[in-house]
Amino acid sequence: MEHIDPARHLPIGWTIYPQNTASAYDFKLDSTVKQQGKYSVSINSKTTGGGFGSMAFGIPQTFKGKEIELRGYLKMENVSGWAGFWLKIEGTQAFNNMQTQNLHGTADWTEYSIKLPYNDEEATNIAGGAVLSGQGKIWFDNVRLYINGKPIDQAQTKKLILKKADQDTAFSNGSGIASAKLSTQQILNLTLLGQVWGFVKYHHYAVARGDINMDAELFRVMPAVLNADNNIALSKAIEQWIDGIGVPKHCNTCEPYKGKNVKLQREYGLIFDHTLLSNSLIAKLTDILNNRSDQKFYIRFTPIGNPIFDHEKGYKAMAFPDAGYRLLCLFRYWNMIQYFYPDRHLTGDWNKVLPLFIPQFVNDSNAQQYTLTTLKLICGIHDTHANIWSYNKELEAYRGQYIAPFQAKFIEGKLVVTGYYRDTLAAKQTFKIGDVITAINGTTVSTLIENYLPLTAASNYETQLRDMPRNYLLRSNNQHFEFGIAEGNHEKLADINGLPYGNVDFGAIADPDRGKPAYRLINNQIGYLYPGRYHNTDLPAIKKLFEDTKGIIIDMRCYPSEFMPFTFVPYIKSGSAPFVKFTAANLLAPGLIETSDEQPVPTLNEYKGKVIVIVNAITQSQAEYTTMAFQSSPNVKVIGSITAGADGNVSDIVLPGGISTMISGLGVLYPDGTETQRIGVKIDEQVEPTIAGVKAGRDELLERAQAIILIDDVKQP
Numbered sequence: 001m002e003h004i005d006p007a008r009h010l011p012i013g014w015t016i017y018p019q020n021t022a023s024a025y026d027f028k029l030d031s032t033v034k035q036q037g038k039y040s041v042s043i044n045s046k047t048t049g050g051g052f053g054s055m056a057f058g059i060p061q062t063f064k065g066k067e068i069e070l071r072g073y074l075k076m077e078n079v080s081g082w083a084g085f086w087l088k089i090e091g092t093q094a095f096n097n098m099q100t101q102n103l104h105g106t107a108d109w110t111e112y113s114i115k116l117p118y119n120d121e122e123a124t125n126i127a128g129g130a131v132l133s134g135q136g137k138i139w140f141d142n143v144r145l146y147i148n149g150k151p152i153d154q155a156q157t158k159k160l161i162l163k164k165a166d167q168d169t170a171f172s173n174g175s176g177i178a179s180a181k182l183s184t185q186q187i188l189n190l191t192l193l194g195q196v197w198g199f200v201k202y203h204h205y206a207v208a209r210g211d212i213n214m215d216a217e218l219f220r221v222m223p224a225v226l227n228a229d230n231n232i233a234l235s236k237a238i239e240q241w242i243d244g245i246g247v248p249k250h251c252n253t254c255e256p257y258k259g260k261n262v263k264l265q266r267e268y269g270l271i272f273d274h275t276l277l278s279n280s281l282i283a284k285l286t287d288i289l290n291n292r293s294d295q296k297f298y299i300r301f302t303p304i305g306n307p308i309f310d311h312e313k314g315y316k317a318m319a320f321p322d323a324g325y326r327l328l329c330l331f332r333y334w335n336m337i338q339y340f341y342p343d344r345h346l347t348g349d350w351n352k353v354l355p356l357f358i359p360q361f362v363n364d365s366n367a368q369q370y371t372l373t374t375l376k377l378i379c380g381i382h383d384t385h386a387n388i389w390s391y392n393k394e395l396e397a398y399r400g401q402y403i404a405p406f407q408a409k410f411i412e413g414k415l416v417v418t419g420y421y422r423d424t425l426a427a428k429q430t431f432k433i434g435d436v437i438t439a440i441n442g443t444t445v446s447t448l449i450e451n452y453l454p455l456t457a458a459s460n461y462e463t464q465l466r467d468m469p470r471n472y473l474l475r476s477n478n479q480h481f482e483f484g485i486a487e488g489n490h491e492k493l494a495d496i497n498g499l500p501y502g503n504v505d506f507g508a509i510a511d512p513d514r515g516k517p518a519y520r521l522i523n524n525q526i527g528y529l530y531p532g533r534y535h536n537t538d539l540p541a542i543k544k545l546f547e548d549t550k551g552i553i554i555d556m557r558c559y560p561s562e563f564m565p566f567t568f569v570p571y572i573k574s575g576s577a578p579f580v581k582f583t584a585a586n587l588l589a590p591g592l593i594e595t596s597d598e599q600p601v602p603t604l605n606e607y608k609g610k611v612i613v614i615v616n617a618i619t620q621s622q623a624e625y626t627t628m629a630f631q632s633s634p635n636v637k638v639i640g641s642i643t644a645g646a647d648g649n650v651s652d653i654v655l656p657g658g659i660s661t662m663i664s665g666l667g668v669l670y671p672d673g674t675e676t677q678r679i680g681v682k683i684d685e686q687v688e689p690t691i692a693g694v695k696a697g698r699d700e701l702l703e704r705a706q707a708i709i710l711i712d713d714v715k716q717p
């Protein structure tokens with residue numbers, strides 16, 4: 001940070017990323033506010049729009065080692081979004097930008113650390129930096145990198161040997177397929193191409209060895225496939241392409257992998273249908289299947305079993321990819337789900353997706369249409385983890401740069417005002433807590449719900465309604481909003497100006513007590529815990545404070561800030577009942593989904609009282625997993641409403657145009673085999689807020705939890 005480029009007045013080796021953010025953020029050296037040395041660097045928002053500003057460094061070298069760590073100091077002032085450091089290992093999927101830590105507000109210099117696995121066989125270079133999302137100002141200083149715990153300047157460098165697949169750059173700047181006029185035959189042709197291409201990608205020995213760039217191969221064969229006017233010509237075009245890749249070596253030891261505890265058998269779509277493809281082509285596909293490779297180039301798995309999609313290029317420079325690359329987006333995603341998504345059976349008939357989406361991707365005429373079509377595709381797997389993540393310019397432009405100054409949630413099936421993002425007199429006078437919104441800018445809420453459901457990625461309808469107000473219903477590119485408000489049997493109109501979306505501190509209304517301890521006594525008989533602020537270092541103090549209570553309420557309407565199943569859960573758990581088992585794909589047999597053995601959780605049985613866990617649609621992923629761990633103890637009762645239905649470690653996916661998404665990489669089941677994906681956790685007593693309760697300022701779920709603890713026996717509903 002101390003070596004300065006005099007022309008740019010920024011540290012040597014650091015750049016503004018992306019470059020177009022310089023119009024919305026200031027990037028400056030600061031010799032007054034610093035953690036050490038002569039300078040820090042500040043990032044300061046200078047507009048009221050959304051987006052992010054980032055400073056980045058790049059290290060175009062590779063090193064010997066297994067772990068990389070970034071350490072640095074950060075200072076924040078009035079950050080409304082989030083801030084942090086980021087680190088990425090190019091050539092792999094290793095990435096962390098600290099977004100989940102939700103650093104915001106104002107804080108003095110604090111040291112932070114990011115650790116990532118470092119695959120020295122795959123890494124091509126290292127990139128990192130500091131980021132400010134939304135409004136406010138940050139300073140960063142004293143940024144250091146370590147390989148295996150040693151400063152990076154002491155690490156041993158390693159020469160990178162590129163695989164043949166990485167050396168094939170023939171189509172790096174475009175597929176050569178700008179558009180296509182689609183007939184029924186061509187849609188069938190492309191459907192079969194997408195399925196055969198994905199099968200070859202995950203089964204052929206030459207691809208597994210890293211010899212074949214499958215993106216480039218798609219564009220080599222696609223013109224012939226588009227020109228085929230019947231199934232015979234189609235088979236011939238695909239067969240000639242496969243011959244060019246190579247005949248698989250015969251494997252004497254490749255016994256077909258039958259799997260253990262199989263939950264879902266392999267599925268290959270239409271590619272082995274003799275009525276569509278020639279016998280000679282199917283014979284060659286069968287030969288590829290029977291002479292598989294145990295290693296893969298485009299896929300590997302973490303130690304716990306969720307997939308990592310390696311060597312996938314994002315083509316970020318293609319804001320609006322050509323038709324060939326748009327089809328690559330569809331084919332890449334479809335095959336990832338087909339072969340490695342543990343919850344594929346919950347998506348409906350996945351084979352219908354390709355012919356449905358091929359015309360949509362081909363006919364998209366601009367970057368925003370392409371982004372929305374991709375989002376619709378992602379929404380089709382019904383997974384709350386699956387969305388377009390990180391900042392996406394086109395999606396944010398579609399949603400709108402303004403948001404109404406109040407929060408609204410769906411209660412009793414109606415859109416209800418529940419709080420204020422900006423506590424202004426105009427907002428409070430015009431919109432009361434408990435008001436029911438019937439229309440927005442002249443369109444009924446029911447119509448808006450129907451319009452936005454295909455663009456709202458979530459596992460179930462309740463979670464779609466959870467996200468829709470903030471993402472769509474209360475957003476607009478017009479600052480002026482007009483609302484219809486129910487008033488008896490009539491509707492009144494109310495209008496108000498919205499706030500710039502990037503200026504809103506959403507966390508303040510989601511957790512108005514942030515900054516306060518995660519635990520407290522409601523009275524001398526009941527303890528209360530909010531896992532969103534809990535730290536495992538709090539546990540000794542919690543045990544002491546809750547020692548004489550009759551019960552504990554765990555308010556899981558949040559995302560736990562720390563992992564609790566093997567720390568807090570044993571404190572309250574009695575008995576030895578397991579709490580979970582998993583489903584996962586298998587590297588040896590793409591498409592096969594297997595179920596693991598039941599997993600236990602330690603038992604200490606220190607707390608003897610009742611434990612009531614409150615859940616709702618906000619309860620997601622780790623919160624659901626933690627709730628399941630609590631449920632393995634007989635003194636626990638779960639109340640509330642359906643949870644987000646997205647559990648299991650996530651797997652990152654990158655698609656052309658730099659579109660980032662994820663999937664639930666593991667399926668999560670109760671020990672009895674009950675699904676949690678889409679369904680959520682088991683609920684002992686259904687309790688939901690009412691409009692009357694909202695108007696009265698009551699937390700009806702918390703009230704019910706207290707009532708259960710104070711009665712002598714927990715009655716089953």
